[in-house]
Amino acid sequence: MKKIKKIIAIILIIQMILISPLSVYFGVKNNVYAEPFVLTGLSMKFIATVCASLGILAFITENMDFEDFYNGFIEFVEDVKGVLDFQQDLISTIVNAIITSTKIEILTIVEYIKEYFNSIVEELVPEPDIVETYPGVKAIHNRNYEGQLDLIETNYIEVEIGNGYVLNYRLDYQTGIKFKFLANVQYNGTTVDGYSINKWLTDYPLGDKRTDDAKFMSKIQFSDESIIFDWILVNYKTNQMFEGNITEEIEPLIGLSDIPELSTGDEVTIPKIQSTPISLALPWDLDIDTEDVLGLDEDSFLEMINNESLENYLDRLLDLPKSVTDSIYPPDITIEDGEISGVEGTTWDDVLVEGKEHTTLLERIADRIDIISTDIKKFFNPDTTPDDDNGIDWGNFKNFFDIFWIFYYLIIIAILLLVKFLAVVMDILSIPANTALFDSYPTILQGINYIKGLKVGGFNITLQQIFEYMFMVFFFIYIVTTLQKLYHVFTGVERQELRHNQRDIQIDKTSFSNEIPSNIYNKKIYDNIIMRDPKGPDEEYMNLSDEEKFGRDG
Amino acid sequence: MTFNFLDLFNMFLNAIGDIIANFSLVRAQLELALANINTFDFTGIITPYVGTIRYVCGELIFNVTIRTIQIAIFIGIAKAGYQLVHMLTSSALIEKPMKILKNFIGL
Incomplete structure (x- = not known):
C-alpha cells in the first residue's frame, strides 16, 4: 500500500513538474489539463x-x-x-x-x-508581334530565333497563302558582311515572275559579330500589293538593338484576290494568370477563436x-x-x-x-x-471504433478518479493564481494615470488638482512637490535604517546592545572621577565595563587595589 | 417506516453514487475556472483604481513605491524558493527518490 501511495505521489509530482509550470510559462491557452x-x-x-x-x-x-x-x-x-x-x-x-x-x-x-x-x-504564349498586322494582309509568319548568329536557320520557310500560292522566304549571310533577305512567291511549285526578292539587311553589319549571341525576330506579311518584312535584332554581347524593314511592291495576281483577308480576331492571345483572379470567397476558416x-x-x-x-x-x-x-x-x-x-x-x-x-x-x-x-x-471514419463500445460499464464509479483531478486542478489553480498575481505586479507600472474613479465626482477632481497645483507662499514650490520631497526623505531614512539593520544582523551584534555599551563607555570616560561606585556590585559592573571597552582593559587600572580604585568606601 | 437491510444498502450505494457523480461536475467546474483564470484580464480590473492612485499621488511616489514592492516581492519569492528547495533536499521523504535520480544521472 505504501508503495502504491509513493508511486501515485511520484506520478502526480512528475505531472505537476512537467505539465503545469511549463504550460503556464509558455502561455498554453487550451484545455491541456483536460482528460488526455x-x-x-x-x-x-x-x-x-x-x-x-x-x-x-x-x-x-x-x-x-x-x-x-x-x-x-x-x-x-x-x-x-x-x-x-x-x-x-x-x-x-x-x-x-x-x-x-x-x-x-x-x-x-x-x-x-x-x-x-x-x-x-x-x-504557351508567343512573344508579342514586333509590328502590328497591316490591313489587307492575307498571310503572316512570325519568326523568333535566339542563339549564335551564324547558326541561324537559312533554309526557306514556306508560308501557305492559298489557291496554290506559297510564299517562301529565308535569311542568309553572305561573305560575312551582312544578312541577306531572300523571298519569292510560287504557284504550284513554280516561282512567279517578278516575285523574287534579294536584298541586304543593310542596317546590321555582321562583320566579326557572327558568333555573338543574339535574338532575331521577324514578321513577314503578304498582301495583294506588297510583301513586307520587318525585323529586329538584339545583340546580347554588345547590348545593341537594330531594326529594319524591307517592302517590295507587287502587282496583284489572279486567284489571290479571292482569298479573304486575315482579321485581327484570328490572333488569339492567352492572358496570364495574374489577370485571372482566383476566387477564394469560400469561408476557409472555421470561424472559431x-x-x-x-x-x-x-x-x-x-x-x-x-x-x-x-x-x-x-x-x-x-x-x-x-x-x-x-x-x-x-x-x-x-x-x-x-x-x-x-x-x-x-x-x-x-x-x-x-x-x-x-x-x-x-x-x-x-x-x-x-x-x-x-x-x-x-x-x-474508420470502420471500427477503437474500444469505445467494448469493456465493462462502470457506471458512476468511473467518475471516482475525478477526485484526483479535483485535487490536481486545485493545485494548478493555486499556482496559476500566484503566477497571475506576479504578472499583475510586474505589469502594474504600465498602467497609466487616469481619473476614471472621479468621472462621477468632478468637484473632487477639481479639488485634487487645486491642491496639487497649490504653491506655498514665498516659495516657488507646489504642495505636491513638498509631499514628494517629504516622501523621499522618509523613504531614504527607511532605506538607511533597513540597511543598518541588515548590517547588524550580518555582523551578529544586536544594535540595541551595541548602543547600550557605547553609552556606558561614554559615561565611564566622562565621569570616572566623580561617580565612584560605592559597593561591590558597582565594582563588578565597573570591572565589566572596563573589560568590555573596545580598546581593551586598562592594565594600570586593573593592577590597583580596591581601596585605590574606589577610595575610602572600597 | 421500515427498511430492510438491502434497501438501506441500496440507498447507501445510491448516495455514494450521487457523490461520485458530482466529482465529475466539480471537476468540470474547476476546468472552467482554470480556463477563465487563464483568460481573465486581471490588469484590466485594477486599472481604474491603480490609475487613480497614480494620478493622485504623482509619478514619483507611485514609481518608487511600486518598484519597492516589486523588489520586496522578488526577495520574498527568492527566500521562499530557497527555503522550499532546502526543505525538499533535506527531507527524509525525498532522500530515496533523490538517490535514484542521482544514480540515474550518474552523480
Missing part, C-alpha cells in the same frame, strides 16, 4: 487536416515528384498515428494550425500554383465544429488544388477530356500539343489528390 484519453476522434480529425495541409505544402515546397509527395504524406500520417498517445501535447499546435496557419498555407499553395502555371503559360475553444469538453467542441461544418471545411481544403487549377485557365479557353477549345488557327498547334501534356499533368495531380482525399476520409 478521450479526444481520439477529434484529434484524429485535427491531425488529418494538418496532415493534409502540411502534406500539400511539403509537396509544394519540396517535391515536384508526385510519387515522393504521396509516399511522404502517407509516411507522415503513419508517424502521427504512432504518436497519438501524446495528443495532449499536440492539441494546441493543431488548434492553432486549424485556426490560423491553415489559411496561410492555403494562400501559399495558391500562390505557388499561380506561379507554376504562369511559367507554363509563358511557354481559440478563446472559444477553451474550457469546452469534447462533446461541446464537436457540436460546435459540426455547426460550422468541419467536413465541408475539409472537403474544401482537399478540393483546393483542383479548384485552383480549374480556375487558372483563361475564361476563353476550356479544357475537356484533354482537348483545348477556344483556340483557333494553325498557329496554335504547338499550344495544343503542350496543352495536352499539361492537361495530363493536371489529371495526374487530380488523381493523386483524389487518392489522398479517399485515404483521409477513411482516416476520419
